[in-house]
Amino acid sequence: MSTLEIDRVRKSYGSLEVLKEVSISIDTGDFLVLLGPSGCGKSTLLNMIAGLETISGGEIRIAGRVVNDLSPKDRDIAMVFQSYALYPTMTVSQNIQFGMKIRGVPKAERAKAVQAAADMLQITHLLERKPSQLSGGQRQRVAMGRAIVRQPRLFLFDEPLSNLDAKLRVDMRTEIKRLHARLGTTIVYVTHDQIEAMTLATRVAVMKGGVVQQLDEPQTVYDRPANVYVARFVGSPSMNVIPGTLRVEGDKVMAVIEVQNRPPATISGIGLSRDAAARYAGRPVLVGIRPELFSVANGQPGTITVDIDVVEPTGPDTLAVFQLGGVEVTARLPPKQVEAGTATMLAVDTSKLVLFDPATENLIK
Amino acid sequence: MAEAISTLPSPSPAPGSGRVTKTDETPRYNRAWIGRLFIYATLIAMAAAYLMPLWVMVTTSLKPLEEIYGGSFIGFPQNFTLDAWRVAWSQACIGTECTGLKPYFVNSLLIVIPAVVLSTGIGAINGYILTKWRFPGANLVFGLLLFGCFLPYQAILIPMARTLSLIGLAGSIPGLILVHVSYGICFTTLFFRNYFVTLPDDLTKAALVDGAGFFRIFWSIILPTSIPIIVVSCIWQFTQIWNDFLFGVSFTSGAHSPITVALNNIVNVTTGRKQYNIDMAAAMIAGIPTLLVYIVAGRYFVRGLTAGAVKG
Ligand SMILES: Nc1ncnc2c1ncn2[C@@H]1O[C@H](COP(=O)(O)OP(=O)(O)O)[C@@H](O)[C@H]1O
Numbered sequence A: 001m002s003t004l005e006i007d008r009v010r011k012s013y014g015s016l017e018v019l020k021e022v023s024i025s026i027d028t029g030d031f032l033v034l035l036g037p038s039g040c041g042k043s044t045l046l047n048m049i050a051g052l053e054t055i056s057g058g059e060i061r062i063a064g065r066v067v068n069d070l071s072p073k074d075r076d077i078a079m080v081f082q083s084y085a086l087y088p089t090m091t092v093s094q095n096i097q098f099g100m101k102i103r104g105v106p107k108a109e110r111a112k113a114v115q116a117a118a119d120m121l122q123i124t125h126l127l128e129r130k131p132s133q134l135s136g137g138q139r140q141r142v143a144m145g146r147a148i149v150r151q152p153r154l155f156l157f158d159e160p161l162s163n164l165d166a167k168l169r170v171d172m173r174t175e176i177k178r179l180h181a182r183l184g185t186t187i188v189y190v191t192h193d194q195i196e197a198m199t200l201a202t203r204v205a206v207m208k209g210g211v212v213q214q215l216d217e218p219q220t221v222y223d224r225p226a227n228v229y230v231a232r233f234v235g236s237p238s239m240n241v242i243p244g245t246l247r248v249e250g251d252k253v254m255a256v257i258e259v260q261n262r263p264p265a266t267i268s269g270i271g272l273s274r275d276a277a278a279r280y281a282g283r284p285v286l287v288g289i290r291p292e293l294f295s296v297a298n299g300q301p302g303t304i305t306v307d308i309d310v311v312e313p314t315g316p317d318t319l320a321v322f323q324l325g326g327v328e329v330t331a332r333l334p335p336k337q338v339e340a341g342t343a344t345m346l347a348v349d350t351s352k353l354v355l356f357d358p359a360t361e362n363l364i365k
Numbered sequence B: 001m002a003e004a005i006s007t008l009p010s011p012s013p014a015p016g017s018g019r020v021t022k023t024d025e026t027p028r029y030n031r032a033w034i035g036r037l038f039i040y041a042t043l044i045a046m047a048a049a050y051l052m053p054l055w056v057m058v059t060t061s062l063k064p065l066e067e068i069y070g071g072s073f074i075g076f077p078q079n080f081t082l083d084a085w086r087v088a089w090s091q092a093c094i095g096t097e098c099t100g101l102k103p104y105f106v107n108s109l110l111i112v113i114p115a116v117v118l119s120t121g122i123g124a125i126n127g128y129i130l131t132k133w134r135f136p137g138a139n140l141v142f143g144l145l146l147f148g149c150f151l152p153y154q155a156i157l158i159p160m161a162r163t164l165s166l167i168g169l170a171g172s173i174p175g176l177i178l179v180h181v182s183y184g185i186c187f188t189t190l191f192f193r194n195y196f197v198t199l200p201d202d203l204t205k206a207a208l209v210d211g212a213g214f215f216r217i218f219w220s221i222i223l224p225t226s227i228p229i230i231v232v233s234c235i236w237q238f239t240q241i242w243n244d245f246l247f248g249v250s251f252t253s254g255a256h257s258p259i260t261v262a263l264n265n266i267v268n269v270t271t272g273r274k275q276y277n278i279d280m281a282a283a284m285i286a287g288i289p290t291l292l293v294y295i296v297a298g299r300y301f302v303r304g305l306t307a308g309a310v311k312g
């Protein structure tokens, strides 16, 4: 059953169109991440789901019920904000039970719910403190506690980790994932951090300029990005997108790429539908190669030779930068296998290589 | 070097700790002392100059009239008496009534308390709406309100008199309250708006999701965070209204006058010898409430004025 359906939803501020016909549908228990750069309309969409922004066009349904004109409190949702938005003059305990108090939940029941949420989030010892006496991570937990006691059908998170330092961010990410596993509640989560999207989501909607570019499982978004924009946005270092030409010889599909001061490189063994191969044969394409698809060749056929420009060891592996097809390309290689300023033979794993149309920048399927 | 360090009040750093040698700091230390002495002397002189009138007022009000006319104005009272205070409070003649300042003091309280509460309350709601429930044209409304802060008192005298007589409040205490409330709203709205602008909007959003409505959010979340600015608004309004003379003399008369108008009558309308001791006592009675407010809440005033700036 689908818990949340966003059906051709639009949003304009005056003449400024912030969201253009966004359609997303997710199932109960899904973890949807809205991923995109700052200003692409993620928060606006989340606020519209919450009922904090009006909907200019289209419909939003929660559990089959149209909520366009319902106030936030009637939508069966709870929300966690980037700034935590804890009520500054209330204690942690009062913060968590504020919503229940308004709904007239009896005191004993409220106390029990607060206790249960506090236990789950390990904030029992903080219940009588004021928000100003808490660290960032603790505030984050309290904000989640306030959402949990609501027992909503839908959790909404707006960049909940972006005010935390790097280490804490990773810890809290795990915490949120654990919470989702434990409660099984459907979540919509906004972030500009592609790693958060990859690690948390069951479904990712990559957005740009108020348009959803791709809605898929995270692995699919990573392996088969719908267009060059998604390809570059997801993954770090980002996917190499290299201009080349497609050559088809019988059943064999290969890409020919210019290499500076050397004969052109040929990457053969590309998997492509017969139909697409026929359409693009002899024509320019963009070759998408993730950095980890490169490896140091040991004599196998179909290798390319490049001059390594810069080497950046990261610990577990080394990033090698070189020129290919007129653009800068990064390869992720095991440590200590290449040196800067030397010619190196590299192999490419073509099973996960993707091709884009240079005109539309869309994935060639 | 050891001697040089020992003259410093702070413990000397461990040898070899890399600190620059302190020897050359001794003269600087002495020079700082001289500078400080100079600063204090200046400050004390300035404070004395400013406090001189108060001193004269206090001593004069505690002297019998003969002593004032017979001796120096500045000296300490020889025949200490509280008579002048008693007369000023309950016997001095204002117009034809010889009731002292007491009833007018009460008038001023009856004006100032509702006027401060109302103007602060309305300013708070205005600021809340202008920041957290923005509507099209909110900025224009705020701009117009701000314009009200710059309106000179004189400009509103005649329209206000006309309005008061139209609604039947001319010459009454409720009428004067209305005048002070409407004139004060510009300032109180400005205070609260600028304070609430620093409160994150997410706070209101979170409360909406929690199910709170317009007044619930105001009462339970916004107001409790606003104590400093409430204090600022109250002090500001209290001083303005208590010290007001022009509105009081224009819109009330006789038994409904505030204390400033009564004080003016006492001081200006005398038969025979000028009773300086009573005048001084009366002036101090009229001034004590604002003084008290500053002494009790002045600390919060400064804190409240800077609170927004620090937070933002
Ligand atoms: N109240 C508003 N009035 C006008 N434009 C707005 C308003 N709120 C957001 N926008 C614009 O809408 C776009 C999307 O904003 P937002 O949803 O906050 O982006 P994101 O959360 O993805 O960073 C931005 O260009 C922003 O300037």
Ligand SMILES: [Mg+2]
Pocket: A042, A043, A044, A159
């Ligand atoms: Mg945002």
